[in-house]
Amino acid sequence: MKVYDAANLRNVALVGHSGSGKTQLVSALLFSAGAVNRLGKVDDGTTVTDYDEEEIARKHTLSAGLAYAEWNKTKINFIDTPGMANFLSDARAALRVADAALVVVDAVAGVEVSTEKVWEDAAELALPRLVVLNRVDRERASLERSLESLRGVFGRTVIPIQLPIGEERNFKGIVDIVAMKAHTFPADGSGKPTEGDVPADMSGAATTAREALIEMVAEADDALMEKFFDAGTLTQEELVTGLKRAVAAARVFPLLVTSATVNIGMQPLLDAIVTYVPTPAERPLHARTAESEDIEIPTRDGGAVSAFVWKTVADPFAGRITLFRVISGSLKADSTVHNISRDVQERLGHVVLLQGKTQTNVPEIKAGDIGAVAKLKETQTSDVMGDKGAAKIPAIKFPEPVLSYAIEPKSRGDEEKISTALHRLQEEDPTINYTRDAQTKELLLAGQGQSHIEVTVAKLKRRFGVEVTLKLPRIPYRETITASVEAHGRHKKQTGGHGQFGDCKVKFEPLPRGADFEFANDIFGGAIPRQYVPAIEKGIQDSRMRGFLAGYPMVDFRATVFDGSFHAVDSNELSFKMAASLAFKDGMSRARPTLLEPVMNVEVYAPNDFAGDLMGDLNSRRGRIGGMDTRGPSTIIRAKVPMAEMLTYEQHLTSATGGRGSYHMEFSHYEEVPSHLHAKIIAASKAERGAEAAEEV
Ligand SMILES: Nc1nc2c(ncn2[C@@H]2O[C@H](COP(=O)(O)OP(=O)(O)O)[C@@H](O)[C@H]2O)c(=O)[nH]1
Numbered sequence: 074m075k076v077y078d079a080a081n082l083r084n085v086a087l088v089g090h091s092g093s094g095k096t097q098l099v100s101a102l103l104f105s106a107g108a109v110n111r112l113g114k115v116d117d118g119t120t121v122t123d124y125d126e127e128e129i130a131r132k133h134t135l136s137a138g139l140a141y142a143e144w145n146k147t148k149i150n151f152i153d154t155p156g157m158a159n160f161l162s163d164a165r166a167a168l169r170v171a172d173a174a175l176v177v178v179d180a181v182a183g184v185e186v187s188t189e190k191v192w193e194d195a196a197e198l199a200l201p202r203l204v205v206l207n208r209v210d211r212e213r214a215s216l217e218r219s220l221e222s223l224r225g226v227f228g229r230t231v232i233p234i235q236l237p238i239g240e241e242r243n244f245k246g247i248v249d250i251v252a253m254k255a256h257t258f259p260a261d262g263s264g265k266p267t268e269g270d271v272p273a274d275m276s277g278a279a280t281t282a283r284e285a286l287i288e289m290v291a292e293a294d295d296a297l298m299e300k301f302f303d304a305g306t307l308t309q310e311e312l313v314t315g316l317k318r319a320v321a322a323a324r325v326f327p328l329l330v331t332s333a334t335v336n337i338g339m340q341p342l343l344d345a346i347v348t349y350v351p352t353p354a355e356r357p358l359h360a361r362t363a364e365s366e367d368i369e370i371p372t373r374d375g376g377a378v379s380a381f382v383w384k385t386v387a388d389p390f391a392g393r394i395t396l397f398r399v400i401s402g403s404l405k406a407d408s409t410v411h412n413i414s415r416d417v418q419e420r421l422g423h424v425v426l427l428q429g430k431t432q433t434n435v436p437e438i439k440a441g442d443i444g445a446v447a448k449l450k451e452t453q454t455s456d457v458m459g460d461k462g463a464a465k466i467p468a469i470k471f472p473e474p475v476l477s478y479a480i481e482p483k484s485r486g487d488e489e490k491i492s493t494a495l496h497r498l499q500e501e502d503p504t505i506n507y508t509r510d511a512q513t514k515e516l517l518l519a520g521q522g523q524s525h526i527e528v529t530v531a532k533l534k535r536r537f538g539v540e541v542t543l544k545l546p547r548i549p550y551r552e553t554i555t556a557s558v559e560a561h562g563r564h565k566k567q568t569g570g571h572g573q574f575g576d577c578k579v580k581f582e583p584l585p586r587g588a589d590f591e592f593a594n595d596i597f598g599g600a601i602p603r604q605y606v607p608a609i610e611k612g613i614q615d616s617r618m619r620g621f622l623a624g625y626p627m628v629d630f631r632a633t634v635f636d637g638s639f640h641a642v643d644s645n646e647l648s649f650k651m652a653a654s655l656a657f658k659d660g661m662s663r664a665r666p667t668l669l670e671p672v673m674n675v676e677v678y679a680p681n682d683f684a685g686d687l688m689g690d691l692n693s694r695r696g697r698i699g700g701m702d703t704r705g706p707s708t709i710i711r712a713k714v715p716m717a718e719m720l721t722y723e724q725h726l727t728s729a730t731g732g733r734g735s736y737h738m739e740f741s742h743y744e745e746v747p748s749h750l751h752a753k754i755i756a757a758s759k760a761e762r763g764a765e766a767a768e769e770v
Pocket residue numbers: 089090091092093094095096097098115116132133134156177207208209210211331332333334335
């Protein structure tokens with residue numbers, strides 16, 4: 074295996090909505106470039122990048138996969154990424170180390186919810202984008218309608234550099250409108266094109282498209298614009314170099330057409346990647362700091378070693394696999410590098426290239442290239458490995474978990490194994506989290522949504538051999554008060570010798586949403602000696618965490634102790650803690666306590682026909698519609714909906730839209746639960762906690 078310099082490398086991330094054909098496309102590109110000797114199929118579970126058992130079983134990409142091919146003496150690294158809303162974090166990570174995105178779009182559906190999300194992420198990094206209109210062989214596929222949808226959302230700078238020859242079942246090739254050549258492909262999927270002239274019946278359309286392209290390229294560059302005005306057109310040379318510059322500057326987004334299953338359009342796409350995607354040396358990577366500042370990270374051939382870790386795979390057999398992109402210098406096998414993020418030394422054994430799961434040892438990986446290393450001890454995603462003094466690189470921003478489920482081991486005694494396995498999975502997937510509920514002692518697994526949690530549980534079983542039962546999702550309700558009261562708690566006990574005595578008066582007042590809890594001491598004249606005040610605070614803290622109505626933490630209020638009394642002999646800290654919890658009970662019974670629930674920001678995407686029904690459904694889920702936009706063939710609905718009403722939304726949306734709708738949600742804020750729902754929540758909580766309490770006995 075050769076070692077490649079930056080000038081002979083291209084790094085592309087395939088991103089886009091689930092089902093647009095990214096994984097199939099990587100498969101066809103690898104096959105057509107001769108990197109693999111058979112055309113792997115998603116439907117048979119034989120693709121290079123969906124090699125994980127869970128991905129094969131579900132026929133969906135769940136995490137980023139790396140592959141490479143050599144084309145025109147250039148090594149192209151492909152990062153295949155997931156497109157489902159719950160799993161987009163790996164697409165974000167891939168975009169951080171790519172020099173361009175191939176935004177794959179289904180020629181039937183046009184722009185979908187994830188298309189827009191990945192486009193925004195790419196735009197934030199000023200990343201060049203090639204749009205690949207795939208599945209052109211399908212019934213109802215249309216360049217015209219797809220282009221309308223794309224331009225409606227992303228602007229008119231999305232412009233074809235190819236036209237399809239034939240559409241739907243008759244799709245058989247492409248016209249390259251830069252070179253004005255036709256490439257026709259055999260119908261048997263073998264993929265070898267014949268080059269020829271533009272078919273006579275397409276020459277008008279090709280000329281018009283070429284003129285539009287020339288004008289767009291001229292518009293992106295002042296010097297070219299002048300030439301264009303003088304000559305009325307651009308030379309071939311000016312068109313190619315101008316387009317290349319405009320693509321690199323993310324000012325023009327060329328569109329290509331393919332069919333990944335019929336294996337049409339791969340060679341022209343490979344050519345376009347080599348021609349239009351900047352080399353790592355030509356364009357710095359971009360990243361946003363925590364303060365949202367845009368910084369540039371240039372790739373340098375020589376000099377100090379530095380490599381950015383963009384992904385970690387938790388493999389129970391091979392151990393931890395760390396995927397990195399070299400930023401400068403070169404990472405050598407059998408060497409020691411410093412992890413500057415953690416200030417530890419790491420010993421590198423084999424350094425490998427990844428063709429899906431297949432590892433190939435190489436002596437070194439140079440600046441601009443992407444590779445992997447196994448069994449590092451401490452290194453995690455977003456770390457920088459390199460010589461001391463190598464620049465830190467902003468961490469990849471992963472979304473916070475939004476939904477949590479209680480999980481229970483199937484066999485008792487597996488608790489330890491589950492924690493270990495979840496810890497490993499969390500290294501691979503920073504968008505999950507697990508905690509133990511302070512009150513019920515249940516293990517809570519949080520993630521991006523139902524399918525994400527289910528996949529995590531499946532991984533626990535397949536990879537780590539631990540089985541858990543997924544209980545109902547847990548809504549993290551809170552309690553609060555709505556009235557100010559003064560309360561009194563007195564704890565007195567006489568048992569033979571020393572008695573117990575504590576007595577305090579506490580004022581409870583509501584605070585604004587999000588204020589959590591405040592404690593204040595307003596004792597004058599020594600009614601309670603100062604040393605007992607922390608015990609009072611502790612008593613109220615403990616009580617509020619246990620809640621009052623339904624056992625949920627009580628938030629957004631202030632407790633002020635303002636009076637009380639003590640006994641010179643019998644008073645102690647425990648007595649005041651008891652008195653405080655009595656005061657809490659007394660206060661809460663009169664402070665008109667209520668329940669709070671989390672409300673989510675929800676975005677739903679679906680074909681226009683479904684918009685009315687979906688809005689009605691969101692209304693019936695107590696949702697407040699915030700807005701609705703039409704984007705070509707699809708509608709986007711924004712709403713705020715209580716989390717409790719969204720737990721079954723995934724299934725509903727899939728069945729209501731025949732799988733054509735998708736949604737995204739994240740936590741927004743807490744809000745009061747309408748009073749008619751209180752009784753049900755309180756009863757459910759009592760039942761659950763009652764059962765727990767009985768079990769503990
Ligand atoms: N007809 C047709 N089907 C395709 C094409 N590309 C992919 N598919 C199918 O579409 C489905 C989703 O493809 P996949 O590559 O997994 O999409 P991804 O989610 O974007 O990775 C699979 O059943 C593929 O066989 C194509 O060009 N034409």
